[in-house]
Amino acid sequence: MADLLSTLSLRETEIPNRIAVSPMCQYSCEPDGLATDWHQVHLGSRAVGGAGIVMTEATAVEPRGRITPSDLGIWSDEHAAALEPITEFIRDQGSVPGIQLAHAGHKASKSAAVGG
Numbered sequence: 768m769a770d771l772l773s774t775l776s777l778r779e780t781e782i783p784n785r786i787a788v789s790p791m792c793q794y795s796c797e798p799d800g801l802a803t804d805w806h807q808v809h810l811g812s813r814a815v816g817g818a819g820i821v822m823t824e825a826t827a828v829e830p831r832g833r834i835t836p837s838d839l840g841i842w843s844d845e846h847a848a849a850l851e852p853i854t855e856f857i858r859d860q861g862s863v864p865g866i867q868l869a870h871a872g873h874k875a876s877k878s879a880a881v882g883g
């Protein structure tokens with residue numbers, strides 16, 4: 768059995784251990800889908816904690832594909848640029864950033880979460 772803390776090679780990517788942070792919707796964007804300081808801290812702190820892979824929440828490929836208006840998106844260069852410092856920080860911690868590309872299909876475009 769593979770040791771939890773052993774490295775894992777996936778093609779050219781070397782992952783320092785087998786701990787992966789699951790995608791977790793944060794409902795923390797303004798309705799523009801851009802990553803915020805919240806995402807920097809939420810994802811960055813998991814990398815500081817030593818997870819081998821840190822995944823973004825479900826990140827919509829078009830505005831209407833978001834589950835709620837506060838979800839992350841990556842439908843423009845501006846969206847990619849907002850994520851870049853976060854992925855850079857994750858890499859600086861020795862972790863591997865990942866993104867969950869998403870489209871919520873017929874469950875998309877629900878109301879914003881209350882109290883989130």
Ligand SMILES: Cc1cc2nc3c(=O)[nH]c(=O)nc-3n(C[C@H](O)[C@H](O)[C@H](O)COP(=O)(O)O)c2cc1C
Nearest residue numbers: 788789790791792793794823824825826834867869
């Ligand atoms: C707050 C929260 C947000 C989540 N958001 C997503 C998401 O964006 N995409 C997804 O595929 N799963 C999402 N999930 C499910 C988790 O990624 C994960 O599959 C689930 O917590 C079960 O993990 P486990 O099998 O390690 O217990 C979310 C879970 C939680 C608790």
